[in-house]
Amino acid sequence: MNIDFSISSALTPMRILLSNDDGYLAPGLVQLAESLADTGDITVVAPERNRSGASNSLTLDMPLHLRRAANGYMYVSGTPTDCVHLAVTGVLEHQPDMVVSGINLGANMGDDTIYSGTVAAATEGYLLGVPSIAISLASFEGRYFATAGRVARELVQRFRERPFAEPVLLNVNVPDVPYDELRGTRITRLGRRHKAEPAVKSISPRGETLYWIGAAGPAADAGEGTDFHAVEQGWVSITPLQIDLTHAGQMPGVRRWLDLEQ
Numbered sequence: 463m464n465i466d467f468s469i470s471s472a473l474t475p476m477r478i479l480l481s482n483d484d485g486y487l488a489p490g491l492v493q494l495a496e497s498l499a500d501t502g503d504i505t506v507v508a509p510e511r512n513r514s515g516a517s518n519s520l521t522l523d524m525p526l527h528l529r530r531a532a533n534g535y536m537y538v539s540g541t542p543t544d545c546v547h548l549a550v551t552g553v554l555e556h557q558p559d560m561v562v563s564g565i566n567l568g569a570n571m572g573d574d575t576i577y578s579g580t581v582a583a584a585t586e587g588y589l590l591g592v593p594s595i596a597i598s599l600a601s602f603e604g605r606y607f608a609t610a611g612r613v614a615r616e617l618v619q620r621f622r623e624r625p626f627a628e629p630v631l632l633n634v635n636v637p638d639v640p641y642d643e644l645r646g647t648r649i650t651r652l653g654r655r656h657k658a659e660p661a662v663k664s665i666s667p668r669g670e671t672l673y674w675i676g677a678a679g680p681a682a683d684a685g686e687g688t689d690f691h692a693v694e695q696g697w698v699s700i701t702p703l704q705i706d707l708t709h710a711g712q713m714p715g716v717r718r719w720l721d722l723e724q
């Protein structure tokens with residue numbers, strides 16, 4: 463008996479876990495869920511409030527609530543990383559086939575990726591062995607989430623039709639323009655920002671000094687080949703990320719600095 467696994471696997475719906483860092487009520491997440499609705503079985507597990515800038519933090523000092531909203535989304539009293547970690551290790555019956563995080567309101571390019579909860583949610587999926595995509599709309603005006611939704615859909619469909627051979631963590635930034643105005647897609651490296659703007663100081667009604675963390679700095683390395691450059695020029699930017707922070711190039715120098723033999 464011949465069984466055509468290629469056809470049967472093509473008919474198996476993908477299990478897709480969605481999360482974000484803007485919170486489960488964020489328009490970008492709703493758009494993402496709508497855009498991916500017909501690509502597979504969608505489960506949403508997202509933070510109960512905006513946790514932008516949460517990076518890869520796990521909540522270890524208190525238990526977490528997971529509740530279900532009227533629309534079926536699950537929301538967690540924790541970080542984006544908590545959401546994906548809990549979903550994969552304690553909530554979902556099956557390991558998802560993909561994690562998609564976003565659509566973030568605002569770019570996550572260059573150094574942003576270190577602080578981003580959007581990227582962190584995808585990173586957690588990747589670390590748990592699931593191919594993962596972080597997707598961000600590169601403006602704070604949020605006019606064309608539908609454009610980024612369509613880009614996410616195309617990537618997920620491509621992944622379904624042609625699974626990538628190795629584990630993958632893709633950081634995607636989409637210009638905030640109508641879909642037809644996109645120039646196409648560029649594979650990029652991360653650029654660099656200048657240092658952040660100064661902290662903003664104010665006084666509370668009770669006379670305490672308060673601080674707001676300042677805005678991210680403008681792009682410093684935004685040259686050809688970077689995510690900043692691609693998005694500025696109207697392209698979708700896709701940067702494959704890795705987690706190994708080793709600065710291999712400095713290993714010999716540090717070894718010499720410590721007068722070590724090897």
Ligand code: MN
Pocket residue numbers: 483484513514515566567580
């Ligand atoms: Mn955010």
